[in-house]
Every structure is written in C-alpha cells, then in structure tokens.
Amino acid sequence: MAEHGHEHVRVAVVGSGFGGLGAAVRLRREGITDFVVLERAGSVGGTWRDNSYPGCACDVPSHLYSFSFAPNPDWPRSFSGQEHIRAYLEHVTDVFGLRPHIRFNSEVKRMTWDTERLRWDIETSSGHLSADVVVSATGPLSDPKIPDVPGLDTFPGKVFHSARWDHDYDLRGKRVAMIGTGASAIQIVPAIQPEVAQLTLFQRTPAWVLPRMDRPISGAERALHRALPFTTKLRRGLLWGVRELQVQAFTKHPGELGFVEQLAKRNMGRAIKDPALRAKLTPDYRIGCKRILLSSTYYPALAQPNVDVVAAGLSEVRGSTLVAADGTETEVDAIVFGTGFHVTDMPIAERVVGAEGRTLAETWAGGMQALRGASAAGFPNWMTIIGPNTGLGNSSMILMIESQLNYMADYLRQLDVLGGRAALDARPSAVSAWNHRVQERMKRTVWNTGGCTSWYLDASGRNTTIWPGTTSEFRRATRSVDLAEYAVLRAPAGTGDADRENAEVTA
Numbered sequence: 001m002a003e004h005g006h007e008h009v010r011v012a013v014v015g016s017g018f019g020g021l022g023a024a025v026r027l028r029r030e031g032i033t034d035f036v037v038l039e040r041a042g043s044v045g046g047t048w049r050d051n052s053y054p055g056c057a058c059d060v061p062s063h064l065y066s067f068s069f070a071p072n073p074d075w076p077r078s079f080s081g082q083e084h085i086r087a088y089l090e091h092v093t094d095v096f097g098l099r100p101h102i103r104f105n106s107e108v109k110r111m112t113w114d115t116e117r118l119r120w121d122i123e124t125s126s127g128h129l130s131a132d133v134v135v136s137a138t139g140p141l142s143d144p145k146i147p148d149v150p151g152l153d154t155f156p157g158k159v160f161h162s163a164r165w166d167h168d169y170d171l172r173g174k175r176v177a178m179i180g181t182g183a184s185a186i187q188i189v190p191a192i193q194p195e196v197a198q199l200t201l202f203q204r205t206p207a208w209v210l211p212r213m214d215r216p217i218s219g220a221e222r223a224l225h226r227a228l229p230f231t232t233k234l235r236r237g238l239l240w241g242v243r244e245l246q247v248q249a250f251t252k253h254p255g256e257l258g259f260v261e262q263l264a265k266r267n268m269g270r271a272i273k274d275p276a277l278r279a280k281l282t283p284d285y286r287i288g289c290k291r292i293l294l295s296s297t298y299y300p301a302l303a304q305p306n307v308d309v310v311a312a313g314l315s316e317v318r319g320s321t322l323v324a325a326d327g328t329e330t331e332v333d334a335i336v337f338g339t340g341f342h343v344t345d346m347p348i349a350e351r352v353v354g355a356e357g358r359t360l361a362e363t364w365a366g367g368m369q370a371l372r373g374a375s376a377a378g379f380p381n382w383m384t385i386i387g388p389n390t391g392l393g394n395s396s397m398i399l400m401i402e403s404q405l406n407y408m409a410d411y412l413r414q415l416d417v418l419g420g421r422a423a424l425d426a427r428p429s430a431v432s433a434w435n436h437r438v439q440e441r442m443k444r445t446v447w448n449t450g451g452c453t454s455w456y457l458d459a460s461g462r463n464t465t466i467w468p469g470t471t472s473e474f475r476r477a478t479r480s481v482d483l484a485e486y487a488v489l490r491a492p493a494g495t496g497d498a499d500r501e502n503a504e505v506t507a
Contacts, residue, residue, distance in 0.1 A: 011035035012131035017046015019137030019385035025096045026405040040107035047141045048085045053165040055191030056082035059294045064239040064396040071232045073225030079214040112353040118423045137385040140343040151317035158334040180338035190297035200330045204313035208264045208287040212294040243395040247470045254446035261287045271299035280311040289450025344458035354379040368464040369435040375426035391465045399471040407478040423489040430485035441468040
C-alpha cells in the first residue's frame, strides 16, 4: 500500500530467522497479507544461516526445535546439524508462501516513531517505507561480540568469529587459537582438532559438559512419523514434558542439581585422565549457572597431544604471539573467537527511536525490560520477539517464540477492535510491575545464585535474559493482551495530532 507515493504496510517484521518467519506465518494465518519481512542478508535463516562453523548443531532435540504448526517427520538425527535446520527454515518459507513478502539485502538502519501519523518510518539499506506496527525479530544471537584485545590489530594471521566463519581459509596444518569455551567452541574444537597442527584453547571459565545423546533417526521412525503424524506430536510432547519437569531445579531448588554435576564429572573423567587437565576443566560454580553444554567429543579432543588448554583468557596480542592473563605465550597462525554475541546490548536498540525522541538503547541503559517480553514503554506499536527475559536455559526457544506470536496476534486484533488510526503504548507502571515480578523470581534461580558470571547477566549484574519459569507459564502470560497495561494513542480523522487516552477495559 502507498500513501502519497510513500510505501506503507500494516506490519514490518525485522529478521527472517525462526522469530521473523514464525511471525510471517502467523500474520498470514490471521488473514493479514499487508506486511513485509526486512532481512539484511540474501537468504533466510538468521543465526542458522550465519553460523556455519565446523560441527555446528543444535543442543535441543530436533522435534522440539521446530514449529508446532510445521512438524518435520524427516529429521535425520535426534539433534540436528546447522545444515538441516537451515533447510527446514527454507522449507517453511516456501510451504507458507513467504518469499513475496521478504525484502532481502534490506538492513534496517533507523526506525523512528511518527507521533502525528502514529506510524513507524523505517530507513533500510534498500530504501524507505513506513508501517503501523513493527515486529522486531532480530534475535539475541545475531551480532557477534569480539573482545577489545590490545594488539589484536597487529596480528599477521587470520582472525574471525565463529558466526562469521571463513570457509576459504584452510586450517589444515595451522596453529590455531580457540578463544572461549561456550556452546560454539565445544563443537568447533572436536571438528577441527584432527586437521590442525596445534590447537590452543584459551579458557577463561570452564563449562559443565554432559554427554550428547545424539543418534541417527532410523528410516522406520521417519516412515512412522510420515504415516501417523500424531506420533510426531507425541514425540514432541514427551520431549517438552521432560524439560518442563526439570525447570523447578533451575528456578527454585538449585541444590538438586548436584546429581547432574556428578554426571558431568563422570563424562569428563571417562576422557580426561590427566589430573592437572581435569582440574583445569572442572568448574567452581553450580551446574546450570551457565548454559549446560552437550558433547561426547569435546573432552576426547582436549585429551589429544596436539591440543593445549590455557586456563586463562586472552589478554594481549604481540604480533603472532598470544599472551594469556596468566602470562602464557603461544605462537599461532589463526585466531577463532567463540566469544558470543551482543545479547544484553542488542545493536538493533540503537536504531529504534521512540515517541520521546530517545533510542531504545538509551531507554534500556539501566537494563533491558519489556512488558511480557514484548513491549517497551515509549515505543508504541513496536514489539520484539525473544525480548528481555524470554530466554531459556533448558528447553526450546521455539516454544517461547510461539507464545510471543500468540501475543502479537492478539495485539493486532485489539488494534482492529479499537478501529481508526490507533496505537498501543505499554504503560511504564505495567512494564515496571512485570519486570519487578520477573526479577523477584529470578533471585532464587541457579542463574543468579550459582556463583558464575554468564552472558545471561548485563553490565550491572542483572539477569535480563532468562525466563524464570516454565514455558507453560509464559504461554499463559502471553495468551492475550490486557488493555489495562497499555495506553491508547489516537489520531482523530482530519488531524495530525495524537491524543493519549486511557484504555477502557470491558468485561
């Protein structure tokens, strides 16, 4: 639709990963076709497009890490690799007819709320448009974080982040430094160890690692799922139920996780026989405080003669020499950073300008917070998928995404009911009350009491990332929009002024 030669849509979705594609499917199922999906790259997939490093795979079972409305009976493994997940997202894009809505190579540069017209003006790398509603689905794992290491710019070799893997660079026979011990690193290490001359792992904090119970899904199983679709749903339900039962230990009774620590230590002991190396790899915090990692090949790789573990972070680079915080010096040809992403300081927030002329980043300077993980006060008709405190430590994010899609759908229904040109702006009191409840519940969780520093915490040490409850609780909390938590903005016909009025709650 165009307004006076200016392209205008009802909804603009930002990003085409699980969140963005899920939003697009839900919009079509709600009968809304006047929308676009703005994607900065040339294909869909989000983090599963960007992360193509050796060994890249999901640590959530395949049948749970997929949309409930798009079950896949043909997952080849119980834990799918990156290539299979990306293919699944391409399949969803085609099956639901989303490609006509997607604007590839259209990175969002700026989104500014127009207080008179009650719409978002959006500047992208491919042009301008406006939208009544913006659904931001850029995801927390979209922008890599590389630490500011003194001397890194003097390194003569190859440097790249795990999420920007350089497939043209041949690691065979090279001396490689792996920086970090997170979920990406424990997959990369065993994948590249057999081919490199020397692999040095710079470990700032050791991780708890449980065995990865991965296996091929047999042809008979897949045939059964195709012939009897309810068996796929049953399998998904069982996987979900087990993880729902585990939540109490993470959120209310962290002491119960001691048994799991013993399992992790046994996993390590089977492969790591050297007491000194085992001491380096044993965490001093409660399991679950950082994300529990899954691998059956990580420890065996670390035990190989061409691998060295430096139990200190990288502090300086002097030419081709890497210097650890403990003074250890290592000569390398290539540096691979597995140092995570901008999660609590998402770059998209710097590009969103709200009703008061402040960016979302400025509003969130004291910590991210959003009503039901979706709406920020002062940013009308702007919603985020996988927003503050919607992350999970033990289950599938697809469950949380689908809950937020329910909320998005009802949000748009409420705008239809209000009629005319209207917008909803989360009340600061509602955002504050929601955030207070979340943070109060967070105090007892393993993520706050486990004795570690993790990427779940922001610069002030507050957990603005994880949801401190079950996925069922979140589903109930986001089933519908409570208009009492929002102020209604209106632009009366024939005027450009937006009037703020209190929402009337009807029985």
